[in-house]
Amino acid sequence: MRSSTPGRDQRHGGGTPVVHGSNLSEALHSAACEARRLLGAVSAAVYLADEEQGELRLALADGSAPSFFTLPGRMALDVPSATARAWATGKAAVLTDPDPAGPDQEHVLPYPYIALSVPVAVHERRFGALTVLRVETAGAYEPAQTLILEDIGRQLADFLARLVDDGFRVAAGPMPMLVPAGEGVDTSVRTPGWGVREVPGSSGTSMMFPLRRLSELLNRATTMDDIVAAARYCVMSSLRADALVLFTAREGRLWVLGHSGDSAELARRIHGAGVDGRTPAAAAFHGRALYLTGDGNPLLGETSAGESRPEVYLPLKGDGQFIDLPFADRSRVVAVCGLAFSRPRAFPAEERALLGMMAGPLGATVERVELSAEQREAAQLLQRSLLPTRLPDLPRLVTSARYRPADVTSEVGGDWFDVFRTSEERAVLVIGDVEGHAVESAAVMGQVRTAMAAYASEGHRPAAMIDRTGRVLAALGTDLTVTCCVVALDTLDGTAEVALAGHPAPLVRRSDGRIDALDAPANVPLGVPMVQPYEAREHTLESGSIVMLYTNGLVSSRSASPETCARDLLGSTDATHPSHLEDLADRIVSEIVTPQQRRDDAAVLLARYEGAGRQHEPKAAGLHIQRRDLRGVGTARAFVHDQLGSWGLQDMSDVVELAASEIVTNALIHAGSDVDLRLRAFEDRLRLEVRDSDTNPPIPSPLSLTDEEAPEAEHGRGMLIVEALADEWTSYPNGQGKTVALSLVIPQE
Helix, strand or coil, rough: EECCCCCCCHCCCCCCCCCCCCHHHHHHHHHHHHHHHCCCEEEEEEEEECCCCCCCEEEEEEEECCHHCCCCCCEECCCCCHHHHHHHCCCCEECCCCCCECCEECCCCCEEEEEEEEEEEEEEEEEEEEEEEHHHCCCCHHHHHHHHHHHHHHHHHHHHHHHCCCCCEEECCCCCCCEECCCCCCCCCCCCCCCCCCCHHHHHHHHHHHHHHHHEEEHHHCHHHHHHHHHHHHHHHCCCCEEEEEEEEEECEEEEEEEEEHHHHHHHCCCCCCCCCHHHHHHHCCCCEEEEEECEECCCCCCCCCCCCCCCCCCCCCCEEEEEEEEEEEEEEEEEEEEEEEECCCHHHHHHEEEEHHHHHHHHHHHHHHHHHHHEEEEHHHHHHHHCCCCCCCCEEEEEEEECCCCCCCCCEEEEEEEEEEECCCEEEEEEEECCHHHHHHHHHHHHEEEEEEHHCEEEEHHHHHHHHHHHHHHHCCCCCCCEEEEEEECCEEEEEEEEEECCCCEEECCCCCCCCCCCCCCEEEECCCCCCCEEEEEECCCEEEEEEEEHHCCCCCCCHHHHHHHHHHCCCCCCCCHHHHHHHHHHHHHHCHHHHHCCEEECCCCCCCCCCCCCEEEEEEEECCCCCCHHHHHHHHHHHHHHHHCCCCCHHHHHHHHHHHHHHHHHHCCCCCCCEEEECCCEEEEEEEEECCCCCCCHHHHCCCCCCCCCCCCCCHHHHHHCCCCCEEEEEECCEEEEEEEEECCCE
C-alpha cells in the first residue's frame, strides 16, 4: 500500500467551506484554514487516529502562536477532550473552561479557549477529528457554526476515503505541521509587552522564547532553588511581576517551597496557613488558575449564581493584582505559583495560554525534585542511623569526629567511623569507606561496622578484626569493596597497634608539633581475595599526641599528594589543650565545605592521648532526652546543676543551665528528635554539647536572615542568649544530624 503522510504543501481555501487539494497535506491544510477562517477561530487542527497505538495524533495545526502550541501532539482515545469525544461518538463536542468531564474528574490547568470538535468520518469510516479553538470571551459556538464545521469534516473525510481507495495509507507524520496564521487572522494584533510592535506576528513568536527557555532550565533542575530560579526568569520576569511565591499543600496547610522578588510578606502569610474553601489557594489546588484584583474580585468572568467570592488572604499593594497558577503532574496539582503585581494590568488570552503551557513542565519538575529529595532524605536517614550517635568517654583519651556527605550526588556513601571502649584502659578507633554511592553502600557499611564492633568487644587485635570482618563480607555476597583503618590504643602505656585494609595510614601530631604517619602494611581492601594474612604494626604515643584517621574524601579532590594534604590539615591550628580538639576538627572540615570539593563523602576521627597519671584528666557526663519530652528542658537544667556541683564548678551553674535550656529547647522544637546533652570539663575550660537529628544549623539572630531565607530557616531566638553567654560556640554535622557546642573558660583561683 502506498503511504500518504502530511508534507509541507499549502493552499488556501475559497470563500465557501470547500476542501480541496492534490495530496494529503494540502487537503488537511485546506480544511484547517477554512475552519479557522469561517468560524473566527484563533487556530484549527486535524487529528488522525492511530488505532494500533490507541491514540489520536496531531497531523496539522493552523493558527497563531501560542494558541496552537496548547494542542497536545498525541492523546489517548478515551481522554475527556472535545477531540476524543468527537472521534468516539461521531458527533460534535465542545470543551469549555472548565469542563465537567465526569463525576469524579476535573479538567486541570485549562487554557483560555473554547474547543469545538467534529468527527472526520464518512460512511462508517472514521479517520479522526477536526478541532477549532476560540478565545473564551468570544462566547459560545452557534448551531450554524457547528454545521459549517461538520460539513468541512465530511468533505475532508470524503477526500481521505478516496486516498485510501486509491491505495494510500492515511496517517499523521512523525511530527505535526504548524502553519502560521495568514488569511483570516489579524496578525497586526499584538500582546502588549511582547515583540516588535510594527512587525506582524512578532509578539506571538516572542512569547515562545520563555517557554522554550523554561524547558531547558527545568531539564537541568535538581533542587527547588533551581525551579524557583527558572520560574523567576521565565515566568515572573517575562510577565513583569513584582513577586513570586511557590507553595504546596500538605495535611491541610500551605507550605512555601521558594519565593523571589518583593515576596517576603507574601511568603510569611502563606507559610503554614490553613487551606479552606474560601481562599484563592483552595480553588487553585482544584486545578483552576485564578486572576484576582486587589479587592478579591475575579479579574476575568463572573462568579456563578450563589457562589461565594473567595476571601483575599494575601496583601497586595494598592490596587494590584494576583495570579494563582496551579502546577499539575498526571492530573494532580502538586504546587501553586503565586504572582503579585503592584499595578493593575490585563491578561490577554495569549498570555494565559502561555502560563498554561508553562504550568505543565513546572508541575512535573516539582514532582520529580520532591521525589528525589524524599529518596535522598530516606537514604541519608539510613546512613545517619548507622553512624554512632556519640563517641564514648575515656579517662585519658579525648575524641572528636566529623562527617560530611557529598554534594554532587543524590545518593549516599559508605564512609563511617567509630570508637569502641573495650576496657577502662583500652579503646579501638575505626574508620572506613565502602565503595560507591548508593543505598547498598550504606547497608554494607552498617554490616561491616556491626562486625567490627562485635570483634572489638571480644578483645580481638586489629589484624584479626579486619581478617574476620573480611570473611563476613565475603559471606554477604556483595561485590563492593571496603577499605578501613583500625587503631587499638592502650591508654596506660600509649601503645597503638595499627592495621590497614587498603586504607590511608593514620597520622599522629606529637606534642612538639611534629607530624608522622603511623605506618603499617597496606594489605588489601575487604572484599578482595586475600593471599597473605593481614598484618599490623605497633607504635608508641607520647602524652599530648593527636591521632587522625580519615577517609579519601577529605583530601582526594584537592591534592596530588593526599598524605601531604592530610598532614597540612592536621597541622593547621593550635591543639595544645584537649578542649581545642573540637576547634581542630572544625578547621579540618571547613576546608571541604564547597560543592566542588565535596565530590565524595568525607569522615575524620581525631583522638588526643593524655597519658597516664596526669593530674587534670578531663571529666565527662551525658544525658539523653526523648523526643517530645515536655520535661526535657527541666531535666537538662537539673542535670547540669548536679553535675557541675559534683565537679566543684557550681559557680558556673547558672550560666550553663541557661545556655543548656535554650539549646535543648531549640533542638526539641525544630529538630523534633531525641536530644543528647554532654558536659566535658577540661583543665581550663568547660564544654557543653547538644546533639539532634536536624542538619540545618541554628541561626542566632533574625537579622542574619535574608528575605529569601526567612520562611524556611530554623532561627530560634534563644540562640541570641547562647551567643551572649558563651566565650565560643559552634555548630557542626555529626553524621546523624548536628551538634551545637559552646565553650566557657573555667575561672582559676
